[in-house]
Amino acid sequence: YDTFGYVFFQTLILDKSGNIILLTRAPDLRQAQNTSNIKNIRIWIDKDDSNPTEDLKVILGELNLKGKKIGIEYESYGLTGRNAMKLNQSLEGYCKIEDQSELVSQLRVIKSAEEISYVRKAAELADRALDEVWKNAKAGVSEGKILAEMQRIIFECGGDYPANEFIIGSGHNALLCRYQAEKRILSNPDQLTIEWAGTYKHYHSAMFRTIPIGKADPKHYEMYEACHEALINSEKKTFTWQYSWRNF
Structure with missing residues (x-):
């Protein structure tokens, strides 16, 4: 579940008693209901000059957390610097806050049996995508064709979009190791660098390959x-x- 956290404010509150409350926007209510196990979902109204950190304080008050110590996941891609400043200002004098950015990340390292099955499926999809690379990695073939075949097999087998773009590069782009917009036609000789992930229910299994096109160089x-x-x-x-x- 994600609500384009780069843009909009949302907070998941977890207290010592195990209460879990999500504070999010109305457009994301159905997404949270359908794709998460969160039962208690609160809505903040997205309008001019709205400050959802004040809505958050109401929830904290309900949980008797005023004056208590609260850990915040600052190392979060969904918490922009501006929202973090608003959050700190709103909670100043209300409770004691500290950085607990690694707490959830460390807990997530240990996967459940169900999660492991998702990762295995993602790895299978990554292997299937690699099979398509081997079929098409030859002189005269477009990088776009290779990407299209990789994505096709993953979607046909029940996979998802990955968290970021598949990385592909050849020729002068072979050593970038980052996504870029150009889609070259492979030449002979050439070097193809490709990084991708099989993705299943948002669980990823990533792979990386460097493939010489034509005869490999002694280097x-x-x-x-x-x-x-x-x-x-x-x-x-x-x-x-x-x-x-x-x-x-």
């Missing part, structure tokens, strides 16, 4: 062997994956 082999050797050498029982990743 490709040298770089591959160097990376492969570094990875193998770091895979020891006493090493964590974090250690392996950094050394790789």
